[in-house]
Amino acid sequence: MKTLRDVAIGETAKIIKLxxxxxxxxxxxxxxxxxxxxxxxxKVAPLGDPLELTVxxxxxxxxxxxxEMIEVA
Amino acid sequence: MADQKITIALAGNPNSGKTTLFNGLxxxxxxxxxWPGVTVEKKEGRLKGHKDVLIEDLPGIYSLSPYTTEEVVxxxxxxxxxxxxxxxIVDGTNxxxxxxxxxxxxxxxxxxxxxxxxxxxxxxNGDVIDTKKLSRxxxxxxxxxxxxxxxxIMEAAEAALKAAETKKAAKPVKFAKDVEASLKEIEGLxxxxxxxxxxWFSVKLFERDDKLPENVxxxxxxxxxxxxxIETAHDDDSESIITNERYEWIAxxxxxxxxxxxxxxxxxxxxxxxxxxxxxLALPIFAAVMWLVYYISVTTIGTFVTDWTNDGLFGDGYYLxxxxxxxxxxxxxxxxxxxxxxxEVKDNVAKAADAGITGADEILASIEDQDYExxxxxxxxxxxxxxxxxxxxxxxxxxxxTARGEDAEMPANEDYGTWVPGIPVLVEGLLDxxxxxxxxxxxxxxxxxxxxxxxxxxxxxxxxxxAFLAFLEACGYMARIAFVMDRIxxxxxxSGKSFIPVLIGTGCGVPGVMASRTIENExxxxxxxxxxxxxxxxxxxxxxxxITSALFKGASWVAPSAYFLGMAAIIISGIILKKTKMFAGxxxxxxxxxxxxxxxxxxxxxRSMWERGWxxxxxxxxxxxxxxxxxxxxxxxxxxxxxxxxxxxxxLEESVLxxxxxxxxxxxxxxxxxxxxxxIATVMGLVAKEEVVGVFGVLDFEGLTALAxxxxxxxxxxxxxxxxxxGAIKRxxxxxKWTWFAIAWQCGLAYVFAFIIYQLGSLFTGSGNIFGGILAxxxxxxxxxxxxxxxxxxKKLTAVKA
Numbered sequence: 019m020k021t022l023r024d025v026a027i028g029e030t031a032k033i034i035k036l037x038x039x040x041x042x043x044x045x046x047x048x049x050x051x052x053x054x055x056x057x058x059x060x061k062v063a064p065l066g067d068p069l070e071l072t073v074x075x076x077x078x079x080x081x082x083x084x085x086e087m088i089e090v091a
Numbered sequence: 092m093a094d095q096k097i098t099i100a101l102a103g104n105p106n107s108g109k110t111t112l113f114n115g116l117x118x119x120x121x122x123x124x125x126w127p128g129v130t131v132e133k134k135e136g137r138l139k140g141h142k143d144v145l146i147e148d149l150p151g152i153y154s155l156s157p158y159t160t161e162e163v164v165x166x167x168x169x170x171x172x173x174x175x176x177x178x179x180i181v182d183g184t185n186x187x188x189x190x191x192x193x194x195x196x197x198x199x200x201x202x203x204x205x206x207x208x209x210x211x212x213x214x215x216n217g218d219v220i221d222t223k224k225l226s227r228x229x230x231x232x233x234x235x236x237x238x239x240x241x242x243x244i245m246e247a248a249e250a251a252l253k254a255a256e257t258k259k260a261a262k263p264v265k266f267a268k269d270v271e272a273s274l275k276e277i278e279g280l281x282x283x284x285x286x287x288x289x290x291w292f293s294v295k296l297f298e299r300d301d302k303l304p305e306n307v308x309x310x311x312x313x314x315x316x317x318x319x320x321i322e323t324a325h326d327d328d329s330e331s332i333i334t335n336e337r338y339e340w341i342a343x344x345x346x347x348x349x350x351x352x353x354x355x356x357x358x359x360x361x362x363x364x365x366x367x368x369x370x371x372l373a374l375p376i377f378a379a380v381m382w383l384v385y386y387i388s389v390t391t392i393g394t395f396v397t398d399w400t401n402d403g404l405f406g407d408g409y410y411l412x413x414x415x416x417x418x419x420x421x422x423x424x425x426x427x428x429x430x431x432x433x434x435e436v437k438d439n440v441a442k443a444a445d446a447g448i449t450g451a452d453e454i455l456a457s458i459e460d461q462d463y464e465x466x467x468x469x470x471x472x473x474x475x476x477x478x479x480x481x482x483x484x485x486x487x488x489x490x491x492x493t494a495r496g497e498d499a500e501m502p503a504n505e506d507y508g509t510w511v512p513g514i515p516v517l518v519e520g521l522l523d524x525x526x527x528x529x530x531x532x533x534x535x536x537x538x539x540x541x542x543x544x545x546x547x548x549x550x551x552x553x554x555x556x557x558a559f560l561a562f563l564e565a566c567g568y569m570a571r572i573a574f575v576m577d578r579i580x581x582x583x584x585x586s587g588k589s590f591i592p593v594l595i596g597t598g599c600g601v602p603g604v605m606a607s608r609t610i611e612n613e614x615x616x617x618x619x620x621x622x623x624x625x626x627x628x629x630x631x632x633x634x635x636x637x638i639t640s641a642l643f644k645g646a647s648w649v650a651p652s653a654y655f656l657g658m659a660a661i662i663i664s665g666i667i668l669k670k671t672k673m674f675a676g677x678x679x680x681x682x683x684x685x686x687x688x689x690x691x692x693x694x695x696x697x698r699s700m701w702e703r704g705w706x707x708x709x710x711x712x713x714x715x716x717x718x719x720x721x722x723x724x725x726x727x728x729x730x731x732x733x734x735x736x737x738x739x740x741x742x743l744e745e746s747v748l749x750x751x752x753x754x755x756x757x758x759x760x761x762x763x764x765x766x767x768x769x770x771i772a773t774v775m776g777l778v779a780k781e782e783v784v785g786v787f788g789v790l791d792f793e794g795l796t797a798l799a800x801x802x803x804x805x806x807x808x809x810x811x812x813x814x815x816x817x818g819a820i821k822r823x824x825x826x827x828k829w830t831w832f833a834i835a836w837q838c839g840l841a842y843v844f845a846f847i848i849y850q851l852g853s854l855f856t857g858s859g860n861i862f863g864g865i866l867a868x869x870x871x872x873x874x875x876x877x878x879x880x881x882x883x884x885x886k887k888l889t890a891v892k893a
Contacts, residue, residue: 039328041158045682047334048154050188053327055338064373065578068681074187077364077685079574081581084682 022057022069022085030058031090038087046084050074057090096143099251100169102196103180104189105151105611106567106686108208111695112180112238113148116248123702125825126164130616132608133164138248146248147174153188153684155195157302160613169199170288175255176202178247180238183207183220184687186349187341193229194264194337198294200287202254203231203261206247210235219350228344230262239692263290264344266336273297273321280310298330360567360687367568373575380568381594388556389598389629396551397599405544408504408512415508420463422502427463430494436487443477443485449640450476451485472637515540533727533739534720542719547708549815553602554704556595561699564609565691570683573611577681583662584669585622586615592623593661597654600624600816604823605707611683614674618665620823621833624812625660627653630780631808637784642800649801653808660809660840663874670882673832711818718814722778725751743771743786761863762806762842763799763849773806779813798856802849809841843870 025031033055036043050073051057058072068081101116103109114121117136126133131150138144149168150161157163169177177196181189186207196203205225213220226233232254234247265271278293283306292307296314303311318329325332357365367376403409410416437458443451450473457465470491477485495501504510512520515536522532563569569588576587588610596603600623607619627635631653639649668674729746731738743749744767752770759765759773772786795803811817811834821830850867853859 035327036331039330041156042682044154044156044158044330044334047331048156048191049682049684050191050338052331052335052338061368063368063574063578064370065575067578068574070368070574070685074185076185076188077687079570079577079681079683079685081577081681 020090022059022071022080022088022090023082025057025059025090027059027061030056032056034089034091036088042084043087046080046088049078050076051078051080051088097141097176097252097255098145098147098172098174099138099248099255100147100149100174100177100201101180102149102165102169102177102192103151104153104182104185104192104684106684107151107180107182107185107189108238109148109151109180110699111692112206112208112236112244112247113146114695114698115238115241115244117146121702123706128826129160129164130613130620130823130825131160131164138252139245141252144248144252146178147172152192154192157300163302169196169201170291174201175258176204176251177261178204178206178251180206180208180236183209183213183235184216184218186220186345187338190229190341190344191337194340197229197231197261198263198291200260200285200289200291202251202257202259203229204247204251204254205229205231205233206236206244207233208236208238211237211240211242221348221350224348225344228348229264260287264337264340266333266340269321269324270332270336273317276317277310277314280313281307294333298333358687360689363688364571364685368571368574373571377572377575380563381590384556384559384563384591385594385598388552388559388602389595392551392555394552394629396555397548400551401544401548402513403511404513405515405540405548406513408510408516410507411509411511415510419502419504419507422507423463424461426502427466427494428461430499431463431466431491432458432461433490436490439477439485439487443480446480446485448476448480448485449473514544529739530737534723537727537739538720538723539716541723542716543712549599549601550704550708552599553605553707554700556602556606557700557703558696560591560606560609561696562691565689565695565699567686567688569609570685573681573683574685581681583665584615584618584674585661585665586610586612586619589615589619589623592619593626596623596626596628598629600626600628600812601707601711601819603628604816604819605703607823608703617824617829618668618674620820621668621836622661622664624816624820624837625664625809626657627808628780628812628816630813633781633784634776634804634807638800638804642795642797649804653804656805656808656844660844663878664836664840667874667877668836670877670880675882707819707822710822711815714818714821715814718817719778722748722775744768748774759806761850762802762845763853764795764803766795769795769803773810776807777811777814777817779815780807783807798849798852801852802845805848806841806845809844810838812837843874847871 020031022031022033033051033053035053036047036051051071055073060070060072060077062069063079068079069085071078071080101109101113103112113134113136116138118139120139121134121136124133125131134148136146136148138146147168149165152159152162152165155162155166155169168174177199179193179196181193193203193205207220207222207225210220220235222233222235232250234243234250236243236247238244266274274290274293274297277296278289281289281292281296284292292303295303296307296310297318299311299318321332322329327335366372399409410419440451440455440458444455450469453469454466454473454477457469470487474488474491477483478488493499505512518540519532519536522535527535560569563572572590573587576590578587580587580589589607591609592603592606594603595606603623603626604620607616607623610616610619632650635650635653639645643649725748726743726746727739727741728737729735729741729749731741731745744753748771749767752767752774756765756767756770759770764770768786772783775782775786812820817830817834820833821827824830824833846863847867847870850859850863851871854864854867
C-alpha cells in the first residue's frame with residue numbers, strides 16, 4: 019500500500035483513505051485532507067521532517083509519521 | 092456590561108483576518124482576559140456606535156471538534172451562552188477550508204452572517220466569487236469585506252445585528268441521504284434538549300463526541316447501533332463520514348461560485364517561502380532572525396530601557412536625554428583620581444592582586460581604566476575581602492569611605508545638566524516633607540515602590556519583544572519557525588516555537604514565559620511555560636560570576652556548564668513530563684497551516700504589543716507587589732537585642748526571614764549548604780535573582796567547599812524563578828493548580844539536581860556519605876528510567892503496515 023509518506027517531493031497524489039482514529043486523524047481531516055482530494059507534496063523541512071503540502075489551495079505542514087497513516091493512489 | 096442587549100460571536104479560522112476585523116469593529120473598546128481555567132486568550136469589545144452590542148472574539152479555530160482547548164472553549168460558548176448571532180469571517184482566497192467551519196456553525200441554531208474577507212486580494216488575483224450564489228447555497232447573508240482596508244466591515248456587523256434581531260436561525264447544510272436518515276433517527280432520541288440544538292447534538296452524538304453534557308452523553312449507547320450500521324456501509328468511522336460529507340457539500344456548493352484564474356505562476360509568497368524554508372538557507376535565516384530579535388529586544392533597547400527604569404526612574408535618577416551625564420562622569424572620575432585612587436590605595440590593591448586575593452585584579456583594572464562606576468561596583472563586591480586578609484594590610488576602605496562619605500565634597504548629580512531624580516527619591520522627599528513616620532516610609536519605599544519598580548523594569552523590554560513577536564506571527568514567519576524546528580523540539584514534548592521563549596529566557600524569563608503565547612497547542616504551551624526559566628537569565632549571571640570567582644578561581648567552564656545544566660533541565664523535564672498523565676492526555680498533532688506571507692499593519696502590531704504588555708502588568712503586578720511587601724516585612728521585622736519589633740536597619744540574620752531561614756536550613760543540608768545565609772539568599776532570590784549576590788557576599792563562601800558552592804549554584808539556577816517570572820507563569824497558566832505544579836516541579840527538580848551533584852561529587856572526592864551516595868545513584872537511575880520508559884502517545888493513529 020502506498021502512503022503519503024512515499025510520495026516524492028513535487029508530485030501530486032490522490033487520497034484513498036485515512037487509517038487510524040481519534041484526534042490526529044480528525045485534525046488532519048478537518049484541515050481538508052479527505053477521501054478523493056488531491057495533495058501536492060511541496061517540500062520537506064530542512065531537518066528532514068515535517069512535510070509541506072498543498073491541499074485545497076493552501077499550504078499545510080504534516081509530520082512524516084502522520085503522513086504514513088494516509089493511503090494514496 | 093449589564094446594559095448590553097445583543098451579543099455577536101465573531102468566529103473564523105486562524106489567519107482569516109479575524110483579529111483585524113475585530114479591531115476594526117470595536118476600536119479601542121476592548122477587554123482582554125483569559126477563558127476561565129485555560130491558557131486561551133479571551134477578547135470582547137463593544138461595537139463602534141452601538142453601546143448595547145457586545146462582540147465576543149472567539150479563538151481562531153478550524154473546526155468545532157472536541158480535541159483542542161480553543162475549539163472546546165468556542166463551542167461551549169456558542170452552545171451554553173447562546174449568542175444572538177454569529178459573524179463568521181472566511182478567507183476568500185481559501186474558501187474551501189474556511190467554509191468547513193461555517194458548515195458547523197450553521198448547525199447551532201443561531202443566526203449566522205458570513206463575511207468573505209480579502210476581496211481586494213481576490214480581485215487582484217483576477218478571481219471571482221459569486222456571493223449571491225454562495226448566499227443562496229449557505230442560506231445566510233454573505234458580505235464581501237476587506238478587514239485590512241476596513242471596506243464594508245460595518246455593513247457586515249449591521250447584517251449580523253439584523254440577523255440577531257430577526258432571530259432567524261441558520262439552516263444546517265444537507266448531507267447524503269443515508270447519513271441524513273441516520274441523523275434523523277438520532278435526533279428522535281434527543282427528547283430532552285432544546286429544539287434549536289437538536290441538529291448540533293445529533294451530529295455530535297453521531298461523531299461519538301466525548302465532550303457532551305450528561306443528558307446527551309447518556310443516549311450514546313442507544314445511538315451506537317445506528318452509527319455502527321452506517322459505518323459498515325461506508326467502511327469508515329462516523330467522525331470521518333461527517334467530515335467527508337462537509338467537504339463534499341462545500342465542493343459542490345463552490346462549483347460555479349468560485350472562479351479561479353489559476354495561473355501557474357508562483358505568487359510572491361511562494362517565492363519568499365522558496366528562500367525562507369530552503370534546505371540550506373532555512374537554518375541560517377532562522378539564526379539571523381533570532382539573533383536580530385534577541386539583539387534588539389534584549390541586548391540593546393531592552394537593556395538600555397530596563398537599566399534606565401531600574402537605575403534611573405526607580406533608582407537615584409537620570410539625566411534627561413543624557414544631558415549632563417558626560418560632564419558628571421568626567422568630574423567624578425577626576426574626583427576619584429584625586430581623592431580615592433591615592434598612591435596608597437593603588438599600592439595596596441596592586442599588592443593584593445599580586446597575593447592573589449579574590450577580586451583585587453578587578454579593582455585594579457577599574458583604577459587603571461579611571462572608571463569610577465566600575466570601581467564602585469568592584470569595591471562593593473570585593474572591598475571587604477581586602478579588609479579581611481592578613482590583618483587588613485591591603486585594606487583601602489578607610490580612604491575610600493572618607494572620600495565617598497557624607498562630608499566629602501563629591502560632585503552632585505543635580506548640579507549637572509537636566510537631572511531628573513528617580514521616583515523613590517521624589518517620594519522620599521515628599522514623605523519627609525509631610526513628616527511621614529519611618530515605618531510607613533519604609534513600607535512605601537522599600538516595599539511598594541521597590542515592588543512596582545521590579546514589575547515596571549521588565550515592561551519596556553517586554554514591549555519591544557512583543558512587537559517583534561506580533562510581527563513574526565502576523566507576517567507568517569512564526570509558522571515557518573515551527574515548521575523548521577519541529578523535528579528537534581518535539582522530542583522533548585515541546586513545539587518548534589518553544590525555541591523563542593527559551594532564547595528570550597536567556598535575557599529575562601518574564602518575557603520568555605510570555606512569549607510562549609505564540610505556541611498554538613495548549614500542551615506544548617504549558618510545557619514551555621514550565622521549562623523556560625531553567626535557562627540562566629541575565630539576573631542569574633551575577634550568581635554564576637560570583638561562584639566562579641569565589642570558588643573556582645574564575646575557571647572558564649563554570650558559566651557554560653550553567654547553560655548546559657539549564658538545557659539539560661529543559662530536555663529532561665520535557666521528556667519526563669510528556670510521558671506523565673498530565674501531559675500525555677492531549678495528543679499534539681502537528682498539522683499546521685503555513686499561511687501566505689504578508690505585510691502586517693502597524694496598528695495591529697502595536698495593539699497586540701500593548702495588549703500583552705498590559706495584561707502582564709495587570710495580572711502579574713499584584714502577585715509581585717504582594718510578594719515584595721511580604722519579603723520587606725520579613726526582613727525588617729525581627730529581634731533587636733532580644734526584643735521583637737520593627738527595625739529598618741536589622742541584620743538579616745536577626746529578622747523574621749532569618750529565623751525562617753534558620754528553621755528550614757536543614758532542608759539544604761543534603762545539598763551541602765545548610766547555612767543560614769545561603770538559605771536567606773535563596774529566599775531573597777525569589778525577589779530578584781541578583782539579590783542572591785547581595786545577601787551572599789563573596790566572604791560567605793569561604794566556609795563552603797567548591798562542590799557545595801556548585802550545588803548552591805545549581806539549585807539557585809533551576810529553582811522557582813523570581814516573583815516577576817512566577818507572576819508571568821501565573822498569568823500564562825491562568826490556573827492556580829498549574830502554577831503551583833510548575834513551581835513545585837522547578838523546585839523539586841532543582842533539589843534533585845543539586846542533591847545528585849553534591850552527593851556524587853562528594854563520593855568521588857572521597858568525603859561522601861554512603862547513604863547519600865546510594866540515594867543519589869538511585870535518583871539517577873530513577874531519572875534514566877523516567878526518560879527511557881515506553882509510553883503510548885494518546886490516541887495516536889495506528890500505523891499502517893506497508
